[in-house]
Amino acid sequence: MESNAISAGVGSLISTAEIKVLICYVISGVKSAVPGQLLANQLNIEGIANYFEVMDALEALLKAGNLTYNEVDDTYQVTEVGASAADTLKNILPFTIKEKAFALTAKMIARLKNAKDTKIETIKENGFMYLICTAVENGIDLMSVKLMVTDETQAAAIKEKFLDNPSLVYTGLVDLLTSDK
CATH class of the missing domain: 1.10.10.10 (Winged helix-like DNA-binding domain superfamily/Winged helix DNA-binding domain)
Known part of the structure; x- marks a missing residue:
């Protein structure tokens, strides 16, 4: 060969x-x-x-x-x-x-x-679907976000983006929540 x-x-x-x-x-x-x-x-x-x-x-x-x-x-x-x-x-x-x-x-x-440093799960509650994305560092949950999603396709797309760079999601969320705007 x-x-x-x-x-x-x-x-x-x-x-x-x-x-x-x-x-x-x-x-x-x-x-x-x-x-x-x-x-x-x-x-x-x-x-x-x-x-x-x-x-x-x-x-x-x-x-x-x-x-x-x-x-x-x-x-x-x-x-x-x-x-x-x-x-x-x-x-x-x-x-x-x-x-x-x-x-x-x-x-x-x-x-x-990133996959090792995150926890991602899809759950159904009260007829709705949710995606829970958690960023973990040294066994400690730094951030957990629960999002309502329309279907498995949307959940998979969000999961992929989160896995691409969970640090960016974390810092972006902190920046957004602490900015003066």
């Missing part, structure tokens, strides 16, 4: 070697453990690389000692060897692909962290 990412109908990278460099590059850049399947899905959805090629590359990088794998949370981290190789070889990758892959990986990591 050395260069069939394009022939599989998906992707911008055409060789497994490029995909390996990209994986080490983005994991090294975000300086965080990265869920492999989520990374493969995101690279596939964005048209950067084929899902199966990414999964094969993760396995090969693990066997070569470029990555470590944590079975508990199903994540990969780059080793010193992998980070060094990515730094040396990063110029073989198109700039736009590197930047796009890094940005989507950083956003994915931020959303995972």
